[in-house]
Amino acid sequence: MNGFTYGMVNPLLAYLIATIGAGLGLRCTVRALALPPERRRGWLLLAAGAIGCGIWTMHFIAMLGFSVTDATVVYNVPLTLVSLAVAVLVVGLGVFYVGYRPAGWGTLLVGGVLTGVGVAGMHYLGMSAMNVGGTVGYKPLVVVASVAIAVFAATAALWMTLNIRGFWSSVLSALVAGVAVTAMHYTAMQAVTVRLSQDLRPNGTPAAEFVLPLAVGIVVFLTVSAIVVAMSPHDSDRDRRKDDEDQERIQVLLFDGKTRGL
Incomplete structure (x- = not known):
């Protein structure tokens, strides 16, 4: 399995989207925490949407650069969309937990685990939607390592959000989160093993036919979110x-x- 079919184009684009989504989500969380609890919901919903959509788009932009020798990679579209919903919902649980619980290490760890599990869950659910006309397996230890990276990345990003409020500090935290989320993805892909079978025919839709239109829509959403954050005092x-x-x-x-x- 080749993860760099088009060189560094896909990894760099994936990192950029992951960074933008994380940055917007963290800034929205900062805005929420500066408000009374009864006024935080809108910003936290926007944070969950930005982070969840960002990591989902990052995942599939990176997947466009993956290829399997002598096989066509296609996807189950409904299951792929479910993975997007899971990313937003589970990340939302982590963000809302941090947003409404008293600050402390317990809150940080629970929020980090929930958010990290959301990132990892989105990845492996998205991978289960992949069909290559064969059997896809995973190396357990590498899977555990990828989940650990996701949890660590989410916890570190939330810690920086709770403790470092300056704009440039938020930019740095977004860059770090982008590196960690992208590293989690490529680590998880190292866990994948593929055994092709002549008896199995791939059944699904090529990623380019549905991921790109969805990615454009998500980029528009992230752009509008950025404008909202920038213009809101x-x-x-x-x-x-x-x-x-x-x-x-x-x-x-x-x-x-x-x-x-x-």
């Missing part, structure tokens, strides 16, 4: 403006009081 900005307005009101009142005293 942070609560610290609101607080600063409110403080400035309060100071102006106080000064006006003081000046008015002095004028009346005169």
Whole structure:
């Protein structure tokens, strides 16, 4: 099985999408944590969507670069779409857990495990949708290593989100998360073994026929999400403006009081 059919084009594009999705998701989580609990839901939903869609698109862009000698790789489209839903839902569980539980190592670890399992679950469910006209097997130890990488990556990204709030720190955390998620994918692909059979015919749809249109839609979603994050003022900005307005009101009142005293 060759994972670099088109050289480094697919790995680099996959890393870029993973980084963008992680960056948007982490920024949305930061925005959510700056709000009262009753106002966090919208940002956390956007975070789950950005991270889940980002890792799913990363996975299938990377898969477009995989080929099996003397075999055609096709996919079960409904099961592939289920893998997208699983990515968003399970990552959402981890993000919401962190968003509504008291800060601490327990919350961080549970959130990291949930989010990491979502990443790994999406990958292996997506792989189960793959059909090559043969039997696909996995090396157990490499599978365990890939899941461990996913959990570690998710936990590290959430830790940076909870403890490092600056913009450039968030950029760094997104770059790290992108590396880790992409590394998890290519580690997991090392676990794959394929045995072709002349009696089995691949039944499904080539990835290029459905992944690319979906990927375009997801990129549009991520772009709109980025615009929303960029144009939405942070609560610290609101607080600063409110403080400035309060100071102006106080000064006006003081000046008015002095004028009346005169």
